Amino acid sequence: MTLSTPHARTSTSTSRVEDTIRAAAERREPLRIEGAGNWLDAGWPVTGATPLSLADETGIVQYTPGDLTLTARAGTPLDEIANVTAAERQWLALDPFGASTSTLGATIATASAGPLAHAFGTPRDNVLGLEAVTGDGEVVRTGGRVVKNVAGFDLTRLFTGSWGTLAVITEATVRLRALPEVEESWALVVDEKPEVLDALFTRLRFAPLEPLALELVSPSLAAHLGVDSQGRAALLIRLGGNEGSVRSQRELLRTLSDPVGAPRGLWRTLRECEPERGAVARFSAPPSRMAQTWTAARAAVRDYAQAFVHASIGRGIARCVVPTTELGAAERLIDAATRFDGTVIFERLPAELWPRTRGERTTSESGTERLARGIRNRFDPMSVLNPGILGER
C-alpha cells in the first residue's frame, strides 16, 4: 500500500474532520478534540465546546515489519498496535500512563510518555510523520514515513505535544523497535534518605547497565504493584537485550542490593494505576538533583494516604498522583510546586484550581510566549481547537 505522495487522496474520514473544523471555524464555535476519552480531565478546562471524536478513526494503514515503521489512524488504541507489532517481535516503545486503550493520536497530541522514555525518549523522538487538519480546515502532511527526514520545517515536532490546539492529528507514522531477545524486571528495596538515594543514583550512573526503564516508586505504590518491599520504596529496573547482556546486568544488580523478582505484568499495572479523578503533577530538575526532587515530590503529597509518587530517575522527573477531587489535596500540591526549585508541569487538577498554577502575573509577554501566540494564531486563527486547554489567555 502506498499513499506517500502528496497527491494521495485524503481518506473520507479525514474529510469528515476537515468539514467539521471548517464549519466550526466559520461559526467560531469551539471544538473539544477527543480520542478514547481517557485523559479528558487533563489540562485546563475547555468549556462550551462541541466534542470532535477521533475514536472511530482506527486502523493500521501501513505496516512493513522490515522497515520498522508503522502508520495508523489517530484513534487506533495503543494496545492494538502492541498486538499487531508483537506478532513480528516488534513494539512501539511508548507507554504513557493511563489505560492501554488510549489512542496513538492522543498520546502524540499530549506528548505523553511513561517509564520507557528512559531508553527510548518521548513521542517527539518516536514520531516520523503526521496527517493533521489545522484550525482553518487545511489537511497537512508533515514529515514522512522513513526513519530519517529533514525535508522542510518540522511541523511534526510542532504538532506533537500541542494538545490539539494547532491541528487535529488524524494519522501518524511511528518508529518501531525490535523486541529485546530477553527481558526481565527487578525491584530493589530502597531507603529514601536523600544521601542514600544520591549514593545509589551515582552508582547506577556509572555502572555497566543499560536498562530500558528505571522507575522509583513510593511505598504504597510498590505494595499496589505487588512488589514485596516491606513498606519501603522500590526501584524498578527493566532489563532487555541478549542473554549474556541481561545476565551480566542482573549480576550487577546483586552487587548493589538484593533484587527482588518483579511480579508479572508489573509495567502494565503501573501504567494503569491512574485514578479516574484527581490531581497529577510532574516535578523535574536535572538528574543530579533527583534525590531532592523525590523528597520534594513525596512531601507534596505526604498528607494523603492514597497518594503515590513515582520517578523516572534517569530523566530527573518525579510524578505525584493524588487520587481525590478534594480541593485541599490539590491546593497542597500547588503550594509545594510553588516552593519547588525546578520545573513543575500539572497534568490534572480540579477545574477551579488551574488559575492558581499560573503564579504571579508578569507584566510583559516573554519572547517564547509571543512566538507561541503567533503560532496559535497562524494555525488556528478562529481559536476553535481546544481553546484554553494550555491556559492561554
Add this chain to the structure above:
Amino acid sequence: MLARPSELLTYSSDGLPTYHKKPALAVFPHTRDQLVRVVRHLAAEGVPFVARGAGTGLSAGALAEGDAVIVGLNRLKQIISIDPVNRLAVVEPGAVNVSLTRAASAHGLHYAPDPSSQTACTIGGNVAENSGGPHCLKYGVTLNHVVALTVILPDGEIVKLGNADGESAGYDLLGAFIGSEGCFGIAMDVTVRLTRNPESVRTLLADFTSIEDGARATSAIIASGIVPAAIEMMDGPTIRAVEASIYAAGYPADADAVLLIELDGLAAGMDADVALVERLCTEAGARTVRVARDEAERARLWQGRKKAFGAMGRIAPDLVVQDAVIPRTKLPDVLRTIHEIAEREGIQVCNVFHAGDGNLHPNISFDSRNADQSARVHRAMRAIMHACVEAGGTITGEHGVGLDKLEYMPLIFSDASLDAQCRLRDVFDPDRRANPGKVVPIHSCREWSLAPAARDGAREEATA
C-alpha cells in the same frame, strides 16, 4: 568584516561545488555580544542575512546573494561548560563538532551525532540542518541531543527554547527550530546532551560481490533485533576511489560492496551479537567478514568511509550528491534502479551511505565544463530523486533542502503542507530576512504571494 570580492570568494559556495552566490558582505562576530549587535543592526536596516558555520553543508544552504550579508559564526567556538554528572554541555554555535567530543572525553563522554564532516562542521550548523551521521542509526540525530537553545530572532529579540533544567512546557519550539536551516534565527548558545562512551566497540567489515547481497545483509541485521551503532555501505566505485586515495582503508578493491558495521554497548553479550552479525552477513553472501582487531584498524576502516567524498574529489572537478531516504526494505530495488539510470545516462554513480536507516548518498563526479555530461548528470539526479520518492521515501535525510532540493519539495508535500511550513516561518521571521529563498519554494506560501498591505491586513484579521 570582509567586503572585497576576492575575500568573499571563499563564502560564495559550501560543500557542494556546483552552486556559487556572491554575498554583499561577510561579518564575523568574535563574541556573543557582537553577534547581538550585528543582528540588531541588520534588523534596524532591514538587511537580509545568512548564518554560516564552517561552510561544510551539502545543500547550498549557507549561500547569500544580492544585498544579503553572511554572518559567519566560526569565531564563536567556545565550549562554555561541561556538566559531566548531568551529561550536558553548553557551547557557542561555532564550536566544532569533534572538539566537543574531545573536550568531553576526559569524562568518558562524547557528543553522539557525528556527520562525516565532524572535524570541521560546527554545532550551530548541525542544529540548523538537524545533522545526522553514521552513528545516528542507534543514537538519533541532532534533534534527539539538543536540550536547550538561546536564539536571537531575526528582529533582534533573544529567546530561550527548551529547558536544560527539567521538562519543557508548551509548544516544542526547540524541535521546530532544529533543522530550520537558518530561517528562524541564530542560535547563540546550544545545550546538548552528552552520551556515555560505550564499554565495548566492535567494528566489522563485510565484503560482497553484489550490492543486493549487501542490502539483504543490512535488512537481516535490522530485523534481527540488534541495533548496531552504524551500518554503512560503500559500492564498488566508491571502494576503488577510496583505495586509490591517501585514505586507503584496506577495503577489498575487487568487491562490489562493503558494509562497515559497528556494534557498541555493554561488553557482556557483545561476542554473541558480533557472531550473529557475522553469520547474517555470511548467509547473505559475504565473501569475508573481518573484525577490526584494534583501535588503529578500526580508525582506518572508518577513515575510508568518512573521507569517501574527499576521495571522490580526485576523480573530477565537480561533484553532486543526494541525500534521499527510502524505506529499508526498498534498498535492493532502489539501488538497482539507480544503477539502471546511471547506465542509461552513461555516467558513473558512486554510492556511499547509511544503509542501516535507508539514507542514500548517490554521488556523481563530473566536469561542469562539459555541457553534455552536465546535462546527463542532472537528468540522472532528477530521475534518482523521483525513484526514491516513488519508493515512499523523502528527499533529504540529513543534508537539508537549502537551494539544492527546493525543486523537489512539491514532490513530497502538497500545497497546503508547504503553506503550513510558511506559516511557521512567518512567526519566527515575518520579514523573511533570515536565509531568504531557502527550504520552501516562495510561490507555495499563499499569504506571501499577496501584496504586503493585504498580507498585514490578513494577519490582523487572523489575530482579531
